[in-house]
Amino acid sequence: MDSLDWSTWLEIDLAAIRNNVSRLRDLSDAAVMAIVKANGYGHGAIPAAQAAVEGGAAWCGVSRLEEALALRHAGLVCPILVLGYTPPARLPQAMANQVSLTVYDPELAASYVECAREGTGEVRVHVKVETGMGRLGIDPAKALDLIRYLREQPGIMVEGIFTHFARADEPDVETTQQQLDRFQKVLDGLKSNGHGLPPMIHASNSAGAIYFKDARFNLIRVGAAMYGLDPSPQAPLPPDFYPALSWKTRITSIKDLSAGHGVSYGSRYITRKTERIGVIPVGYADGLRRVDHQQVLIHGELAPIVGSVCMDQCMVQLDGLPQARLEDEVVVIGRQGNRAITSEDLARRWGTINYEVVCGLANRIPRIYLNASGKNQPAFKP
Ligand SMILES: Cc1ncc(COP(=O)(O)O)c(C=O)c1O
Structure with missing residues (x-):
C-alpha cells in the first residue's frame, strides 16, 4: 500500500x-x-x-x-x-x-x-x-x-x-x-x-x-x-538531526461558497465574499486539535484552516491558491516545497510540547515507511 x-x-x-x-x-x-x-x-x-x-x-x-x-x-x-x-x-x-x-x-x-x-x-x-x-x-x-x-x-x-x-x-x-x-x-x-x-x-x-x-x-x-524532535524550544537538536515524521492528506472537496456562508459547526467562520473552500479529511479524532489559526501546506504555500475542526475533517481557505485541485496533496506536518510545518510549530500553536503532538496522532492514520533499509540519508531535509 x-x-x-x-x-x-x-x-x-x-x-x-x-x-x-x-x-x-x-x-x-x-x-x-x-x-x-x-x-x-x-x-x-x-x-x-x-x-x-x-x-x-x-x-x-x-x-x-x-x-x-x-x-x-x-x-x-x-x-x-x-x-x-x-x-x-x-x-x-x-x-x-x-x-x-x-x-x-x-x-x-x-x-x-x-x-x-x-x-x-x-x-x-x-x-x-x-x-x-x-x-x-x-x-x-x-x-x-x-x-x-x-x-x-x-x-x-x-x-x-x-x-x-x-x-x-x-x-x-x-x-x-x-x-x-x-x-x-x-x-x-x-x-x-x-x-x-x-x-x-x-x-x-x-x-x-x-x-x-x-x-x-x-x-x-x-x-x-x-x-528528530527538539527536546524543548530551549534545548534544540544540533544540526544534522532530521525529523522522521510527516503527516499528509489530500483535498477531498473544493467549492465556492457565496458571501455570508457559514463554515463548519457553529458557523464560527463566515465567508466575507465568495470564497473558495476546500475540505481535508483530518480532524480531532486524528490528533489535530480543535483550535483556531492553524495552517497547512498546499502547493508549498500556507493555507489557513477555517471554521471549527470537526472529528474527521476540516476546511481550508483556498483563495490564495487558484491552482489547488481536488486530490492535491496537503501537508499538516512536514515539508512541501520550500516551507515546513513542524511538530514544534503545532505544539506552539496548541500550547503544548511536540511530544504530545506526535503521541496524539491516532492509530487509525496509516503509517507509511520510507527508506526501510539503506544508507543513513534522510529523504527530507528540514
Ligand atoms: C525514563 C525515561 N527515560 C528516557 C526517556 C526519553 O526521553 P526523551 O524523549 O526526552 O529523550 C523517557 C521519556 O519520557 C523516560 O520516561
Whole structure:
C-alpha cells in the first residue's frame, strides 16, 4: 500500500531515525537505548526500533511489559528495558522473553524475588534512583541496601542502575547538576562499599545526552532526538538531526461558497465574499486539535484552516491558491516545497510540547515507511 490508498497518512522516514541514532552515538560515545514506548512516540514502535538498531542502538526502552513483548514477537533480539511498573504476576513472561525490569521499591522488589524463586530463569533488573524527578525511584539513602538485597537473591541479576532528569531541557543547569550529584553519590557509595557497579549506568534522556557531557555514563536513553524532535524550544537538536515524521492528506472537496456562508459547526467562520473552500479529511479524532489559526501546506504555500475542526475533517481557505485541485496533496506536518510545518510549530500553536503532538496522532492514520533499509540519508531535509 502506498499513499494513493489513503485519505490521510503518516510518512515515517526510517533513514532519519537511523541517521539520528548514529549522530547520538557519535556525539555521546555511549551506547544508545532507543525509547520506543507509546508506539514509538506515534511513529510505530516496531519499525522505529528496527531502524534504531540499524542506526546503532544497542538497547530498546519501553514503558510497559506488553510493549516489550510486542518487540520480541516482532523479532527484536536486543536487550529491552521496561522503564515503568511491571506487575509481579508478569515476571514469568519477562523472564521467558529476556526483558529487563525496573525496580524502585523494596516491597515490589520482594515480590519479584519471590516470583524469581519459583521460576527457572533469571530476572534482570535495573534499580531506579529518585534524584529529583519525583516519580519512580528509590530514595538515594536506601538504594545501596536495595541493591545489596537484590544481589543476594537467587534468580535476580542487577544489570543496571539509573535515574531520570526532570529539567535537562531547560537553560538552568543547576537542578540537573544536583540530580547528577545525588546519582553520583550513590554510584560512589557502591564503589566504596565494595559492591561494585552494575554493568549498565544511565541517566540521560535526549536533552541530558546532548547537553550534559558528564551525564552520559555508558548508556543514554533517547526518544525525542532519535525521532528528530527538539527536546524543548530551549534545548534544540544540533544540526544534522532530521525529523522522521510527516503527516499528509489530500483535498477531498473544493467549492465556492457565496458571501455570508457559514463554515463548519457553529458557523464560527463566515465567508466575507465568495470564497473558495476546500475540505481535508483530518480532524480531532486524528490528533489535530480543535483550535483556531492553524495552517497547512498546499502547493508549498500556507493555507489557513477555517471554521471549527470537526472529528474527521476540516476546511481550508483556498483563495490564495487558484491552482489547488481536488486530490492535491496537503501537508499538516512536514515539508512541501520550500516551507515546513513542524511538530514544534503545532505544539506552539496548541500550547503544548511536540511530544504530545506526535503521541496524539491516532492509530487509525496509516503509517507509511520510507527508506526501510539503506544508507543513513534522510529523504527530507528540514
Ligand atoms: C525514563 C525515561 N527515560 C528516557 C526517556 C526519553 O526521553 P526523551 O524523549 O526526552 O529523550 C523517557 C521519556 O519520557 C523516560 O520516561
